[in-house]
Amino acid sequence: MKQTTYPPDHRTGPDRKGADTAAPPPARRAPRRRPTSQQWAAWAFLAPVTLYLALFYAYPLYRNLDLSLRDYTVRSFVRGDAPFIGLKNFDTVFQDPTFGPALTHTVVFTAVCLFFQYALGLALAVFFNQHFRLSATLRALFLVPWLLPLIVSASTWSWMLNSDSGIVNAVLHAVGIGPVNWLTSPSWSLTSVIVANIWIGVPFNLVVLYSGLQSVPASLYEAAALDGAGAWRRFWSITFPLLRPVSAITLLLGLVYTLKVFDIIWIMTKGGPADSSITFATWSYQLGFGNLLPAFGPGAAVGNLLVVAALVFGLVYLRVQRKQALS
16 A cells, blocks of 8 residues: 655744644624614604704704804894804893893793692692593683683783773772783783783693593502591692602793793783883894894894703703602
8 A cells, every 4th residue: 555655844843833723714794784674664763853853953053052152133144144253142131231120030930830830730630630520521621721822812811901991900890999000010011921821821730730640549549548648638648749750840841831931921011011021032032023123143142041041950850850760
């Protein structure tokens, strides 16, 4: 039998040892995964929302910020060549004598409306949660102020509070009280718009809080009643604590809405008389569109102050919710 001979291996020891150990094959790149049909469907549903937010939220916010940082006039607004002036418009707003009254009225208007809208809405929600006869019908009637266009509601209140022909003064006259200049007196104009806004906002609080009450187990009330707890005790120990998450989102939405209320005040008093009912929302409109020579920059600066206030309260709400979830 013929023996096959191989040429001698002249490699050194270390090299030979490496040769004896087989080198691992080069790693292959994982093939790129193509999007599945479900992923394409998800992007297709997400695209309209993204486009909507970009066009109607992100871009207007950017334009408003740009307006507040440049010296815009009517000519430069059309031509688009307004010079950059930084925070000068904000300084102009802070130095304006209207800033103090506008800030005070905005805080008072927001705080009073928010308190009474929530308190009345919660009281009505607890009342209608008793499920008595005609409960559904009365709840539907309470929704009417919320469903009406704001221009209709504001015009109705303007007629009711008219000094000469309003029904409110007619009732006061019938009980021997003299007429009150609700809309033309600096002492009563802010009160008038607050009352109108409370009337409009109560139905929203009623609907949201009533929905929250439906998730409270009835067994808790039965157990509390067996322990001798009265109605007031059951409210503070069961209803109010379990409604905290719903109350938080209700107050946040009410705060954001009330901060930007414009149409009710503008239709009823236009922020007057003598700026007695002016708020940041109406002041921003007056600066930007209410004069023959509009001040676009300061008007946008006032609007940005409202945006910042709403953003701050929104962040506070998220922080509180996160702490409650962790605790």
